[in-house]
Amino acid sequence: MRRSLIELYIHLVWGTWDRHACITPDIEEDVYNALIAKCTQHGCAVLAVGGTFDHVHILIRATGVLNIPTMVHDAKGMSSHLITSKVKPNHFFRWQGGYGAFSVDVRSIDNVIAYIKNQKKHHAERTESQYLEYYLTAPDPKPDAATGTSLETGVHAGGLSS
Numbered sequence: 623m624r625r626s627l628i629e630l631y632i633h634l635v636w637g638t639w640d641r642h643a644c645i646t647p648d649i650e651e652d653v654y655n656a657l658i659a660k661c662t663q664h665g666c667a668v669l670a671v672g673g674t675f676d677h678v679h680i681l682i683r684a685t686g687v688l689n690i691p692t693m694v695h696d697a698k699g700m701s702s703h704l705i706t707s708k709v710k711p712n713h714f715f716r717w718q719g720g721y722g723a724f725s726v727d728v729r730s731i732d733n734v735i736a737y738i739k740n741q742k743k744h745h746a747e748r749t750e751s752q753y754l755e756y757y758l759t760a761p762d763p764k765p766d767a768a769t770g771t772s773l774e775t776g777v778h779a780g781g782l783s784s
């Protein structure tokens with residue numbers, strides 16, 4: 623077979639700053655649409671997006687070159703900017719600095735989509751995956767005092783919430 627095929631499924635998860643209840647029902651759709659738009663712009667298909675008032679999950683399919691740190695940085699920045707400058711300017715909205723990115727087996731796609739779409743139910747019933755939700759409770763890395771750069775993500779801390 624000489625044809626090349628790239629098909630990678632990645633489950634992304636990240637939270638709001640200090641788990642603040644920023645993603646209120648009135649802005650949830652705008653936040654999700656901004657995240658979908660940015661992931662799509664980076665060449666990914668978004669198979670599912672969901673979450674609760676303090677975090678999001680996104681399942682993407684990548685079929686080519688993908689720079690996950692840049693895509694997540696851009697998705698956070700775009701959604702945050704949209705909410706704080708246009709949709710609800712007086713509303714506190716900020717993402718946490720880090721994120722989790724997990725590979726997904728193609729045979730598990732349907733389960734992951736269901737898991738993401740039923741986030742509110744999972745969290746209400748406390749049946750969420752502790753493994754997948756781990757990154758939400760990990761403390762944000764403190765920016766390096768000299769450079770203002772997060773050591774964990776290599777991303778300028780100010781850029782994540784602007």
Ligand SMILES: [Zn+2]
Pocket residue numbers: 673674677679741745750755
């Ligand atoms: Zn969750």
